[in-house]
Amino acid sequence: MTAPVLAVDQGTSGTKALVVCPERGVIGAGTSEVRPRHLSGGLVEVDPAELYESVVAAGRAALAAAGEPVAAVGLANQGETVLAWDPGTGRPLTDALVWQDRRAETVCADLAPRADELRQLTGLPLDPYFAAPKMTWIRRHLTRDGVVTTSDAWLVHRLTGAYVTDAATAGRTQLLDLDRVDWSPAALDAFGLTGEHLPEIVDAAGPVGTTSAFGPELPLTGLLVDQQAALLAQRVTEPGTAKCTYGTGAFLLAQTGDRPRRGPSGLVSCVAWRLAGRTSYCLDGQVYTAASAVRWLTDLGVISGAADLDPVGSAVPDSGGVTFVPALAGLAAPWWRGDLRGSLTGLGLDTTAGHLVRALCEGVAAQVAALADAAAADLGTPLTALRVDGGLTRSALLMQTQADLLQRPVEVSALPDVTALGVAALARMGLDPDVTVDDAVPAWRPVTVYEPRITATEAAERLAGFRRAVDTLIRSGGGAS
Structure with missing residues (x-):
């Protein structure tokens, strides 16, 4: 499969989109700014419509710059940003609470007696950074209507009508059983979210649905949380190597292989990606x-x-x-x-x-x-x-x-923004099951070594x-x- 793919990285301060050709590299790029609102008390929120519009604008700009058709689309997401929305119409019911938002500290304080249990079960410490505390806060204070999910599930639904999230993004919620890679009834109970209609958990590469948001009808075949997409693109696959992405925040991830490492050092143990039903794990700081x-x-x-x-x-x-x-x-x-x-x-x-x-x-x-x-x-x-x-x-x-x-x-990295390259590789793999990680991810060549x-x-x-x-x-x- 040699046709280019469209890779969209929906981030905190904007959306970047690249048209990536396996032989020629990046042949088109587009960006669209997003402006979260930073409010007193550690509140950070954004209009969901702005997120979606930035995805469409950046994707269309990249396609226009490339000037040639693409075979598929891949989407990377922020990970822990959440909102409530109507699954019938796709209409947002709340603003999106950005991953930096701290308003769910009260939820975490209430759950402090179960912090160790939740960390062992999900790999994550109890902190408002993750999605589940924000989801609970929305249910307590804003609305009981619709569904409450990470932003990727809403974006994918708007694009394709599907109701899914990839395994790594699900792992950022603190609702995922880290060993089984499935929603945890015990975690849902702890957060008061039992009975919530959560998205289906899917692999990072594979057909999800089709979208005409960018013009031509295109299959969406790659999904992954942004930092894990960068991990893949940088070929961090062996212990002893790690990557750090310096964006709005800085995020260091190290690969741990086919089983999670729950260490005492304060790092998060989480899913790196799931491909063809097989899960890889990483440490995350x-x-x-x-x-x-x-x-x-x-x-x-x-x-x-x-x-x-x-x-x-x-x-x-x-x-x-x-x-x-x-x-x-x-x-x-x-x-x-x-x-x-x-x-x-x-x-x-x-x-x-x-x-x-x-x-x-x-x-x-x-x-x-x-x-x-x-x-x-x-x-x-x-x-x-x-x-x-x-x-x-x-x-x-x-x-x-x-x-x-x-x-x-x-x-x-030779390219400062590799998240889109990671999700481009997944889009290729999701389009053609014969394409392997080694086929899809270019060899690592740093542009500078300090x-x-x-x-x-x-x-x-x-x-x-x-x-x-x-x-x-x-x-x-x-x-x-």
């Missing part, structure tokens, strides 16, 4: 604010955008004693303190924009280094390298800082300084962002 922290500095007028990170940060040799814990939406793995706020310490009259940029890069990189250490502990083997993608990998300052603090090579430039001793000192700032934040129970 999250940094809630990466590009969103850059946007925060931009909104304050410190920089004019992500393109300023390198020129502004390079104007000074170091952070000038400034430490930034960019927990602007809380701390995720391995701490799981979503209630915390960010902190900036060590400020002085001599502090410049460059020092703040350097401190931000160190804060993000230090959190990713903590995730890498946790993954190595759970896997029982150190990571040999880190493969990275996402818009912030364009910053040489951030990537060099990451290599320095990690004390491992950081291999940058090697550590500081000693292990200096890296340890800098990481210890960041950990002290985190410990202070945890002891104080908050901070000033």
Whole structure:
């Protein structure tokens, strides 16, 4: 099968679409912005219509740019963003609660006595980041009507009329039995969701239905949550390797093979993908604010955008004693303190924009280094390298800082946004069962490799300084962002 496919990545701040040809690579691209609303109290929501319209607009733009027909469509999704909607009409009944939204903390507090049980069953810690607490909050406070699901089920229904979710996205709900890869009656009972009509769980590759939303009638044959799609595209298939995507947040995933690893280090154990009925698993760690922290500095007028990170940060040799814990939406793995706020310490009259940029890069990189250490502990083997993608990998300052603090090579993807390439591979595999992962996923070739430039001793000192700032934040129970 050599015909191009349309790959759509519906993300937090926008939708990217690529037309991908197996022989010629990317031959068309389109984007459409999405603007979530960040409200007081840690609320983050978006109009579902904006999500759907961005999918259609980006997909149509990519097809127009390619100027040739495609054989199928693949769709990647945000994972933990949820809404209630009418399955008869497809009409949204609520706004979509974005994965960063914290309003379901009350649900998690109520369920604290069952946290260990739920983690063992689903692989996930009890946290408002995941879908089930948000689903329960919607049922308690907004509506009992319709169905309440992750955003992918609604988008797929709007596109094709099918009512499905892939196994990896189902695994982001905290309603999936991780070992059986099926909805868990015990988890549904815990969250008060028994009796909910949940989507059918399907493989990541296979025919789901057809859509004419992009113009011609096309089969939808690939579905996967965004970070796992990036994991696939980066060929992270062996223990000892991991990938990190630097987008709105930063997400580190490491492959664990055909069985889940439930380690003590604070990482999430989850489904990587299910193909032809066979499940692969991964460890997953999250940094809630990466590009969103850059946007925060931009909104304050410190920089004019992500393109300023390198020129502004390079104007000074170091952070000038400034430490930034960019927990602007809380701390995720391995701490799981979503209630915390960010902190900036060590400020002085001599502090410049460059020092703040350097401190931000160190804060993000230090959190990713903590995730890498946790993954190595759970896997029982150190990571040999880190493969990275996402818009912030364009910053040489951030990537060099990451290599320095990690004390491992950081291999940058030739394309910053690989999620769509992963779901393009799945669309090909879903269209033709004879196409294997090795056939569909291009060989890994980094465009740049950053090697550590500081000693292990200096890296340890800098990481210890960041950990002290985190410990202070945890002891104080908050901070000033």
